[in-house]
Amino acid sequence: MTHELVMVEEGDDKRVDGRTPNQMRPLSCSRNVLHRAHGSARWSQGETSVLASVYGPKSGTRKGENPEKASIEVIWKPRTGQIGKTEKEYEMILKGTLQNIIILTENPNTTTSVTLQVMSDDGSLLSCGINAACAALLDAGVQLKQLAIAICCGLTNDGTVLLDPSKIEETKVRAFACFAITNSPLSALSEVTPGSDKGKSLENGIVTSITYGSMQESDFFHCLERGRAATSRISEFLRKNLKS
């Protein structure tokens, strides 16, 4: 490339596409987009778009998995090229995340398979995938303990936290983190007294945290705090979407 990309204009605190550091790209979620799948959802954050489908439960678990619990199978399909290590890593991360939100004891000795197809990639792909998988599970009617909403944050050289970075921004940040934070409906917990453990443990726990690049501890917590705020907004959007 012969030209330089200006990340943040001086004195203006705006990003390349005009957003503020705390601003996310427009979200959109469509459910039940596929006819054969039991549940499907398409989640878009700006230009990044992931299509997720859920089939299940099918009888039998994979070899070596606990037959007393349901098992989750995740398949991540990139747009082009062979399935490589990045895709396997995403599958692993998703499997771990979904295992913590699905009630596994409901259908023991079965497999629920979640397939994700990358439709377009403009940054924050992993968080888009996790959100799509969550929405697809909801569409399929799989019983969930709580929702896991994911957000990606980038950390620039001067310590600014950028929410929902685009592909260009991802190449330029010093470090990059992806969080999946649980979200439970507060109304269901209104009967529970504020001091009880049960209520506390269900609120806003971190299910998944993946970071790339090195960052200070304080920066990490800063990212996390921003991420939490963003996920509560995203889950509001998702719940509103579900009602329609």
Place this chain on the structure above:
Amino acid sequence: MDHRMGNVSRMTVNERKFIETALLNDLRIDGRRPFDYRPLTIKLGREDGLSEVHLGQTHVMAYVTAQLSQPYRDRPNEGSFSVFSEFSPMADPLFEIGRPGESAIELGRVIDRGLRESKAIDVESLSVVPGKYVWAVRLDIHILDNGGNLIDAANIAALSALSTFRRPECTVSGDDGQEVTIHPPETREPLPLIIHHLPVAITFAFFNEGNISVIDPSNHEEIVSGGRMTVSINTNSEICAIQKAGGEGVMSGVVMQCMRIASMKAADITKEIKNYVEIFDNERTLRKVKRHSEVATLEVDVPDASMNETSQLHHITGLKNHTDLIPKSEPNTINQVFIGQASNWDPYSMKTSSHLSKHFVASPSTLSPSHVDRVVETISLPKLEKNQTEDSTMDNDGVISIAVETSSVTKTKNMLTLKDAVDKKRKMKKKMKMKNVK
């Protein structure tokens, strides 16, 4: 793993009998006539070379990419073209990840044969340095939802993706003519593939020992059918490929009738593909024009007018050449920064009297997640770009030569009509001819 729960291909005897009996009376279970296609929708994405096709309930996505690579040794002057088709497990509970099954391979091969053997894609134009560097075009087909007749849908997706694909331009330089520089899309306009014709695949299913044939079988019809035949045919009624692998024996008269029907359907489908591709190309040109206006300015002068990009595509296409006349030589007057909120641009209103080009309002505060459908990046590029006129498009030339004329015209008029746009187009064409003659 036991697939009993997800197994849908085992149909009940009642369902089978019902479909067969209905077909004897020329009725199909979804209400179509025997030679009717399901409704076809092609979505061409914001990117080049990406297409999504809905054919009834079938949903297929195709994506085209290209890379520089070494050519085959026995064909040093030709680029290569390869088709990768995968049945995603999301399309059908029976599809499994891993080695592609028979139908997946058959689909890939039929599409590949239709395009390659019939020389639909010009591979010789893909060679850069003969014997060393050629473009290898890769087509990935993802089946997302199996509603029947995957071959036809995948073929249409492939054709649309190939028609909208653009490969980066590259120049050969160096002492021995071996150095290849690939130009990113910002500096040089990427080039489309040379496609000679569009081979459309039409699939027929046979029932009742080959006496009944239907077009575009749905999922249930495919399971009940006794045989299947796919014909790849183009608008010149040239048969590019035929695939009838096994199944019931069919009389040759029936086969000929099917081919005649196929050539009619191929004409319809080709017209639809071309319509969608044309709409995409127009939108693409609009977007390209926006990018030029970014390049032109670094100093920001925020105007008051704003632009409606989403509506009135029709008259914008008429103005296409006209709006390309955004004067590059006037860097101080065009606003560079914009956010893709649906804004209002009416070139014929008083508001834009000072400029016929597009103005954008930078209003980040109004940007909300639920409303904006597009957010466009602003990239500040050095002014070096303007000097690359060697292979510049007509637009660039047009801009530089007529910049003066445009600005003088715009200052005088307040109320503008379509006629003004048309006149400018004519003037620009005249100027271009004169320039070329010189």
